[in-house]
Amino acid sequence: MTETDHYSLARAQKYHAHHRASLRTRLTDRREQDCLTRALIDAGSPESMLDLPCGTGRFWPAAARAGVCNLIAADGSPGMLEVAAANRLNATIPRQLLETSAFAINLPDKCVDVAACLRFYHHLAMAEDRSGLLRELIRVSRQHLIISLWVDGNYAGNRRMRKPAKPPVPGYGPRICRHRGEVAAEFVDAGCRIIRHYDVWPGLYMWRFYLLEVAA
Ligand SMILES: C[S@@+](CC[C@H](N)C(=O)[O-])C[C@H]1O[C@@H](n2cnc3c(N)ncnc32)[C@H](O)[C@@H]1O
Helix, strand or coil: CCCCCCCCHHHHHHHHHHCCCCHHHHHHHHHHHHHHHHHHHHCCCCCEEEECCCCCCCCHHHHHHCCCCEEEEEECCHHHHHHHHCCCCCCCCCCEEEECECCECCCCCCCEEEEEECCCHHHCCCHHHHHHHHHHHHHHEEEEEEEEEEECCCHHHHHHHHCCCCCCCCCCCCCCCECHHHHHHHHHHCCEEEEEEEECCCCCCCEEEEEEEECC
16 A cells, blocks of 8 residues: 655644634534543543654643553644654653554554544545554454544535545555444444443534553
8 A cells, every 4th residue: 555644744744733713613622632532531541651653742741631541642744743753741751652554554563551542543535544544453452452444424524425436545544434233333343342432522523532442
């Protein structure tokens, strides 16, 4: 698969500012942080976490609030990692900033309690990319995955599903809203048990977090 860095330093700075730009984006950011905190607490308050892709480190305060004290932050974009470095909370959040592909994570097997993959899965139009990503996340995590993406079954998602689909592109492409049942089946096929899901704006918008347990 072709991997391209989609975020220059300037675009990474813009991405970081975007989540603080308006009341709408600030509220969504806040609710996403709450979903992550709840998922981590439901996962038994793990100590170590992989945040991949970490982007600019938006989720680190929520991870710290939930008790994570050893965080590896990884992303494929040097620009994102440069902005993220300025958002470091302390020496262990993150302990390591790693430039790596999500499809070939440069980390050993079972090295973290939980691997979080937020706002990435719904950029993958190809089933083989999604299964490759899940394989890698399962490989590095000892117990849980937390994944956020767009699903249908809500006002915005149902509207979007009625529009003609764009031609799928391999790798990281435009965001896609998927059928909830299809997404759940993919997680189970990959060998995960769905523990819970958390809707960011229940009934209204597409963002959903899943807490998954990795089979032993
Ligand atoms: C929409 S951002 C999400 C970042 C962060 N999780 C958040 O929610 O703020 C998507 C991220 O995926 C990263 N990315 C894209 N393709 C990647 C790949 N193949 N491997 C690792 N990271 C990748 C981008 O650099 C970007 O930081």
